[in-house]
Amino acid sequence: MNYFAIxxxxxxxxxxRYGIFIFLGExxxxxxxxxxxxxxxxxxxxxxxAEYFALRHNVPIYVKLFFxxxxxxxxxxxxxxxxxxxxxxxxxxxxxxxxxxAISVIGGVLVYFGGIGLMRFLLR
Numbered sequence: 437m438n439y440f441a442i443x444x445x446x447x448x449x450x451x452x453r454y455g456i457f458i459f460l461g462e463x464x465x466x467x468x469x470x471x472x473x474x475x476x477x478x479x480x481x482x483x484x485x486a487e488y489f490a491l492r493h494n495v496p497i498y499v500k501l502f503f504x505x506x507x508x509x510x511x512x513x514x515x516x517x518x519x520x521x522x523x524x525x526x527x528x529x530x531x532x533x534x535x536x537x538a539i540s541v542i543g544g545v546l547v548y549f550g551g552i553g554l555m556r557f558l559l560r
Contacts, residue, residue, distance in 0.1 A: 441498040445506020453511050466532045468520035471513060472540060478512035479544035483551020491559055 453474050460470045485503050489495050517540055524533040 437498050438501050441502040442506040445502040445508075446510035449507040449510030452507075453513060466529065467536045467539070468517075468524075471516045471520055472536065475512050475514075475517060475540055476543050476547055478508050480547040480551045482508050482512075483548040484555045485551075487552040487555035488559070491555070 456474055456477075457470045460473060463469050482504060485508070489500050489504075521533050521537055524536065
């Protein structure tokens with residue numbers, strides 16, 4: 437059951453990421469906007485979901501695996517972040533690369549804690 441939950445979540449996560457990529461299109465901006473949006477959104481949602489599971493102890497393990505390991509693990513994309521940053525470095529866009537990395541990492545951690553805070557507020 438756990439493997440099926442992860443696999444099903446992964447399929448839905450990958451399709452959701454692809455849908456957002458299509459929705460956002462190829463915008464001509466200095467930063468890889470699509471990857472940034474997906475990863476920041478994923479960090480926020482994992483904060484929400486992880487905190488919900490932490491506060492609700494009766495959630496079955498396959499549900500946790502579906503959402504966190506399957507869906508969000510497939511939805512967010514560190515490898516695409518690394519590839520985008522590598523391409524930017526190869527194009528000598530060093531300042532944009534540093535901005536992209538900083539926004540991705542610092543922003544991701546901040547919105548993760550924002551998701552935790554929002555879930556704590558909602559479950560009071």
